[in-house]
Amino acid sequence: MNILFAATELAPYAKTGGLADVLAALPAALRGRGHSVACVLPLFRSIRDTLADLRPTDLVLHAPLGEGRHSARIWEGRTDRDVRLFLVEKDEFFDRTYLYGRPGEDYADNASRFFFFSKIIPLLARHVRPAPEILHLHDWHTGLVPVFVRSARLPYRTVFTIHNLAYQGVFWGLDFPLTNLPAEYFTPEGIEFHQHINCLKAAIVFADRLTTVSPHYAQEIQTPEFGCGLDAVLRERKYKLSGILNGADYSRWDPSRDPLLPMPYSENSLGAKQISKDRLAKQVGWEPFRAPLFCMISRLTEQKGIQLLLDVAPELRKEGDHLVVLGEGDPGWEEKLRDLARAFPENIVVHIGFDEAFAHLLLAASDFLLMPSLFEPCGLTQLYALRYGTLPIARETGGLADTILPWDPATGRGTGFLFSSPTSAAFFEAIQKARTVYQNLPCLETMRREAMRQEFSWDRSAAAYEELYRGMLA
Ligand code: ADP
Ligand code: GLC
Numbered sequence: 001m002n003i004l005f006a007a008t009e010l011a012p013y014a015k016t017g018g019l020a021d022v023l024a025a026l027p028a029a030l031r032g033r034g035h036s037v038a039c040v041l042p043l044f045r046s047i048r049d050t051l052a053d054l055r056p057t058d059l060v061l062h063a064p065l066g067e068g069r070h071s072a073r074i075w076e077g078r079t080d081r082d083v084r085l086f087l088v089e090k091d092e093f094f095d096r097t098y099l100y101g102r103p104g105e106d107y108a109d110n111a112s113r114f115f116f117f118s119k120i121i122p123l124l125a126r127h128v129r130p131a132p133e134i135l136h137l138h139d140w141h142t143g144l145v146p147v148f149v150r151s152a153r154l155p156y157r158t159v160f161t162i163h164n165l166a167y168q169g170v171f172w173g174l175d176f177p178l179t180n181l182p183a184e185y186f187t188p189e190g191i192e193f194h195q196h197i198n199c200l201k202a203a204i205v206f207a208d209r210l211t212t213v214s215p216h217y218a219q220e221i222q223t224p225e226f227g228c229g230l231d232a233v234l235r236e237r238k239y240k241l242s243g244i245l246n247g248a249d250y251s252r253w254d255p256s257r258d259p260l261l262p263m264p265y266s267e268n269s270l271g272a273k274q275i276s277k278d279r280l281a282k283q284v285g286w287e288p289f290r291a292p293l294f295c296m297i298s299r300l301t302e303q304k305g306i307q308l309l310l311d312v313a314p315e316l317r318k319e320g321d322h323l324v325v326l327g328e329g330d331p332g333w334e335e336k337l338r339d340l341a342r343a344f345p346e347n348i349v350v351h352i353g354f355d356e357a358f359a360h361l362l363l364a365a366s367d368f369l370l371m372p373s374l375f376e377p378c379g380l381t382q383l384y385a386l387r388y389g390t391l392p393i394a395r396e397t398g399g400l401a402d403t404i405l406p407w408d409p410a411t412g413r414g415t416g417f418l419f420s421s422p423t424s425a426a427f428f429e430a431i432q433k434a435r436t437v438y439q440n441l442p443c444l445e446t447m448r449r450e451a452m453r454q455e456f457s458w459d460r461s462a463a464a465y466e467e468l469y470r471g472m473l474a
Contacts, residue, residue, distance in 0.1 A: 001035045001036070001133060001134065001466075001469050001470070001473065002035070002036045002037075002130045002131060002132045002133050002134070003027075003030065003035060003036070003037050003038075003132060003133070003134045003135075003136055003469065004037075004038050004039070004040060004121075004124075004125055004128060004132035004134070004135050004136070005023065005026075005027050005037065005038070005039040005040070005136045005137075005138070006039070006040045006041075006121045006135060006136070006137050006138065006142045006145065007019060007023050007039070007041060007137070007138035007139065007141070007142065008041060008042060008044075008099060008100075008114075008117075008138075008139070008141045008142075009023055009041075009099070010023040010024055010039060010041055010047075010079065010085070011023070011024040012024070012050065012080075012356070013044075013046060013047040013050050013051050013079075014041065014044045014046050014047050014099060015354075016099060016100070016103075016299065016354075017299050018163065018246070018378065018379070018380040018381075019138060019139060019163050021246075021249060021380050022138070022163070022213070022246055023039060023041075023138070024079065024081065024249065025081075025247060025249045025458045026247075026458060026461065026462060026465070027039055027079075027081075027083045028079070028081035028082070028083050028458075029247070029458040029459050029461070029462035030462045030465065030466065031081075031082075031083055032459070032462070033459070033462055033463070033466060035466070036130050037083060037084070038083070038084040038085070038086060038128060038132075039079070039083060039084070039085050039086070040085075040086040040087070040088065040120075040121055040124055041085070041086075041087055041088070042087070042088050042090070042093070042094040042113075042117050043075055043087035043088055043089040043090070043091075043094055043095075044094050044095075044096075044099055045094070045095045045096060045097065046099075047087060048095070051077050051079075051085070052077075053077055053078060054075055054076075054077040054087070055075060055076055055077070056073055056074075056075050056076075056089070057073070057074050057075065057076050059073070059074040059124075059127055060072070060073050060074070061074065061088075061120050061123045061124060063116060063119035063120055063123065064119075064180050065112055065115060065116055065119075065178050065180070066177045066178045066180065067177075070090065070116060072088045072089055072090045072116075072120055073089045074086055074087070074088065074089070074124060074127075075087040075089055086124055086128070088117060088120050088124075090116065090117075093109070093112065093113040093116060093117075094113070103299075103300075103328055103329045103330065103331075104301075104329060104330040104331060104332075110169075110171075111171040111175040111178055111197070112178060114140075114141040114142075114144075114169065114199070115144060115175075115178050115179055117141065117142070118141070118142055118143070118144040118145045118148065119144075119148060119180075121135065121137075121142065121145050121148075122135070122145060122148050122149055122152070122154050122156065125154075125156060132156060133156065133157060133469075133473060134156065134157050134158070134159060134469050134472065134473070135149065135156045135157070135158050135159070136158075136159045136161070136465075137158060137159065137160045137161070137203065137207070138160075138161050138163060139161070139162070139163050139164065139167065139200075140167055140168055140169030140199040140200040140203070141169065141199070142160075142203075143160070143169055143199030143200050143201075143202045143203035144179060144191070144199055144202055144203075145158065145203075146158040146160060146202065146203055146205075146206035146207040146208070147179075147181065147185060147190075147191060147202050147206045148181075149206075150206050151181060151182070151185065157208050157209075157469075157472045157473065158206070158207045158208050158209075159207065159208065159209045159210075159211060159465075159468065159469070159472070160203040160204070160207035160209070160210050160211070161210075161211045161212065161213065162200070162203075162204075162210065162211070162212040162213075162221070162377070163212075163213055163377055163378075164303075164377050165200070165212075165221050165226070165227070165228045165230060165377070166228050166303060166375075167200070168198050168199065168200035168201065168228065168230070169197075169198065169199030169200055170193070170196050170197065170198050170199075171196060171197045171199075172195075172196055172197070173186065173192070173195055173196060173197065175197055176197055179191075179197070189205075190202070190205065191205070191206075193229075193230075193233075198230075200230065201230060201233055204230065204233055204234060204237060205233070205237070207240075208240065208472055209240050209242075209468060209472060210234075210237065210240055210241040210242075211241070211242050211243065211244050211465075211468065212241070212242075212243050212244075212377060213243070213244065213245065213246050213377045213378035213399060214243050214244075214245050214246070214377060214378045214398050214399035214402045214403075215242075215243035215244075215245065215402055216243065216397070216398050216399065216401045216402045217243060217375075217376075217377045217378065217397075217398040217399060218241055218242060218243030219243070220375070220397065220398060221234055222234050222235045222238060222241075226375055242468070244461055244464045244465060244468070245378065245399065245402055245403070245456065245460075245461060245464075246378040246380060246383075246399065246456070246458075246461060247383075247456050247457050247458030247459070247460060247461040247462075248380060248383035248384055248387060248456045248457070248458075249458060250387065250457065253360075253383075253384040253387055253388075254387060255364055255387065255388050255389070258360055258364070260357050260360035260361060261276055261360065261361065261364050262275050262276060262279045262361075263275040263276070265364075265389075266452075267389065267448070267449045267452045267453070270389060270445055270448055270449075273364060273365065273367075273389065276361060276364035276365040277289075277293060277365040277366075279361065279365070280293075280324070280361055280362060280365035283361070284324065284349045284351075285349075286322070286346070286349075289322060291320050291321050291322055292321045292322070292367045292368065292434075292435060292438045293321070293322045293323075293324065293365060293366045293367050293368075294316060294321060294322065294323045294324075294366065294367070294368045294369075294370055294393075294431075295323070295324045295325070295326070295362050295363070295365075295366035295368070295369055295370065295390075296309060296323075296324075296325045296326070296327065296369070296370045296371070297325075297326045297327065297359050297362060297363070297369070297381050298325075298326075298327045298329075298371075298381065299327060299328070299329045300327040300328060300329030300330055300333040300334055300337070301329050301330055301333070302330075302374065303373060303374055303375060303376070304327075304371075304372075304373050304374075305371075305372030305373050305374050305395065305422065305427075306333045306336070306337070307424075308372040308422070308423075308424050308427045309325070309370060309372060310336055310337070310340060311424035311427075311428075312424055312427055312428045312431060313340055313344075313348060314340075314343075314344070315428060316347070316431070317344045317346075317347035317348055319435070320347070321347065321435075322347050322348070323347065323348045323349075324348075324349045324350075324351065324362055324365075324366070325337055325341075325348075325349070325350045325351065326351045326353075326355060326358055326359060326362055327350075327351075327352065328352055328353055328354055334352050337350045337352070338350055338352065363381075363384055363385055363388045363390055364388050364390075366385075366390045367390065367391070367434075367438060367444075368390060368391050368392070368393050368417075368431075368434050368438075369381065369382060369385040369390050369391070369392045369393065369394075370392075370393050370394075370431075371392055371393070371394040371395070371400060372393075372394065372395050372419075372422075372427050373394065373395050373397060373398070373400065374395070374397070374422055375397055375398055376394075376395070376397055376398040376399055376400050377398050377399060378398065378399030378402075378403075379394075379398065379399045379400050379403070382394060382399075382400060382403060382404060382416070383403060383454075383456050385451075386403070386404075386415055386416070386451040386452065386454045386456075387451075387452055387454070388452075389448035389449070389451055389452045390451075391415065391416045391417065391434065391437075391447055391448065391451060392404050392415075392416040392417070393416060393417040393419075393427075393430050393431055393434050394416060394417070394418055394419075395418070395419060395420070395422060395427075396418040396419065396420045397420075400418070401418070403454075403456065404416035404417075404418055405450075406418040407433060407434075407437065407447065409433075412443050412446060412447075413446070413447075413450060414447055414450070415447060415450050415451040415454060416447075416451070417430040417431075417433050417434050418430065
């Protein structure tokens with residue numbers, strides 16, 4: 001099959017979160033299964049700066065944005081997995097420091113930026129050879145594409161994947177002319193939601209198939225608690241909605257061949273985790289220690305349950321445990337975390353920033369990963385943690401519920417610790433269970449081995465998408 005992926009992130013060239021990891025891995029996995037796959041992204045500054053072998057093509061595409069007429073040159077390159085990549089060059093929109101705006105903020109012209117990108121995608125598809133049969137779109141930035149495909153009766157099937165329902169691409173009605181769509185599309189049956197343009201809703205209504213990144217989240221988003229206002233819209237379309245679990249990219253995340261660790265390790269040499277722990281201690285200015293090390297690696301947003309972390313952290317350090325947080329995001333959370341680290345420097349370190357190398361070392365060094373997410377469409381960090389024998393302590397929601405086997409004290413089996421109510425008491429109770437296991441080395445090692453044996457390969461996810469595409473083309 002011939003598939004064109006469209007999105008705004010692709011690791012390592014443009015990344016703010018897990019979406020980038022998915023775009024780096026899924027197209028390559030499909031290509032490995034014999035399909036012809038290409039990706040299209042905006043030519044962001046970070047891509048221009050980091051993608052080797054990037055070249056302009058002769059293709060220049062034109063699209064209106066309201067009264068104005070804009071053009072974009074298409075560039076071509078290949079990802080480090082050898083997937084063909086098209087980039088939309090429009091420096092006025094994409095040659096900027098951030099992808100969407102400073103963390104926690106949005107650029108004021110995001111409607112123009114991503115409506116334009118969405119208009120170019122189907123225009124580009126006409127020039128791609130072999131001709132794409134399926135456009136696989138990701139998150140709200142490409143949410144209008146199914147509408148453009150439908151309104152122009154283009155010969156593509158569209159799949160739209162929801163990576164996070166909390167980001168919907170909502171713009172006031174006055175921006176509607178920028179879509180250049182007939183007025184009948186700006187109605188409650190169309191892309192309007194409470195008098196606003198809602199790009200995610202547009203995709204939900206007009207895409208041929210909807211997927212989200214775990215089976216559990218596919219169910220949750222149909223309820224008011226997790227639906228972010230769109231649960232009714234989703235319930236009406238559940239016939240075309242399914243959940244396909246993400247995979248983990250074990251070529252980048254495998255402790256037995258991770259060049260970013262001081263000493264690789266496998267389930268037979270778990271003792272070597274201590275060497276990473278020592279290296280980490282040195283790096284953050286602590287004496288070597290044996291007490292449990294907890295970590296969190298995360299975008300710092302409401303979703304990730306940062307308040308729960310702030311609530312339990314002082315208790316952790318009272319017990320003599322250590323905590324290292326790596327993250328960036330909303331300035332308010334960054335400040336609160338910095339205050340926390342200032343209050344307990346012997347036990348708590350907070351590293352604000354985006355640092356891939358530090359993420360690898362931290363996962364290897366830690367005993368437990370904290371993921372108290374209020375909701376989590378899939379979550380990739382816990383998948384990486386499992387492979388590193390770092391047991392996740394997580395809220396039982398979305399993909400966390402689908403990927404972590406909760407510890408069963410009766411059998412001693414499990415790959416992590418889950419709690420369900422989003423309260424600091426429930427979170428702390430799960431942490432206490434983990435501390436109990438930590439005191440019992442054979443039990444800890446059994447869990448670590450079981451965690452390291454879990455398989456969440458991208459090939460399995462790719463096979464599920466393949467089946468979905470096949471059904472659409474039949
Ligand atoms: P989300 O997409 O909601 O941010 P995921 O768990 O799916 O959550 O993916 C997060 C990805 O981003 C993982 O690859 C994780 O390691 C990485 N990540 C998040 N914050 C940082 C950071 N500050 N530094 C390095 N990597 C980070
Ligand atoms: C989103 C979600 C995360 C998911 C990622 C990749 O950013 O928050 O749970 O793993 O997308 O699908």
